[in-house]
Amino acid sequence: MKNLIGKRYGRLTVIENTGKKAHSRENIYLCQCDCGNTIEVRSGLLTQGKTKSCVCLYKDTRKKDLSELNQAKKYIDGIHIDLFDGRSNKNNTSGFKGVSRHGNGYRAKITVKGRVYLGTTRATKKEAYKDRLKFEEELLPRKGEK
Template sequence: MPKKRIDLTGKKFGRLTVIEELEERKQGRIVWRCQCDCGNELNVQGIYLTTGQTQSCGCLKKELDNKNLREEYENKRIDGVVLPLFKGKKPRKDSSTGYRGVAKYYTRKSKEVRYRAWITVNGKQYFKSGFKTPEEAYYNGRLKLEELYLPKENENEKR
């Protein structure tokens, strides 16, 4: 006795649109040729479509996995610091010393001019003091501090 057949042609299940019924039977079940929104085609047994078990060619799961990974990565990355702000290694001429993260100060006793590099990460400030020139403070101070205290970028990521 032939079972009552439900025509799924043209129906949409998740990302899959049913194109046609195939000759093929799997375990006596009808197999449908489906097109995924991403362009892939695949053959699915009707039961998997109607129960919602199969909703894409696999791209949906892949995307969700990627999304989860990305979110995980973003959460780690943030740590209170937005890295792009620190990306330019060139000194920015926006401070009194001409170097970003470098401040001028006077030694307590002899009142000599010195430069101090500083960086703020996650609300904490770190210093390296005692430089005689702002250049020194920037290259030997500020950049070292960045190396030490800024979260490392993902090595695998393309720059």
């Protein structure tokens, strides 16, 4: 088993082995990010370069996307997208408003004036949710729609 302690991956420095195991049986390491946060990461994500920071790098690189999403947020009753994560919503099966499971993926769905619009099937909820936001932007009135 490789010892990762003291190694750097992107903005992360591996501090210690938490002693926990991921489902994949990889060790889970406690890492300190350059921004000061500490996070627990399984070894594979580090060694494969998939995790290079806590959320700060992700935030930096996704800023543009996020600002687009923030724009779109106006149209979803002021509910933050993040709040959908891990929550169930009685109206759908994905936790994202207007997104439901379809086959192996997810797709957006919106009903406007009795007409149903369906998005392409996407691999992730978030992609499908973007479709949904696009639908909302294109199809719904900008204000007062519920």
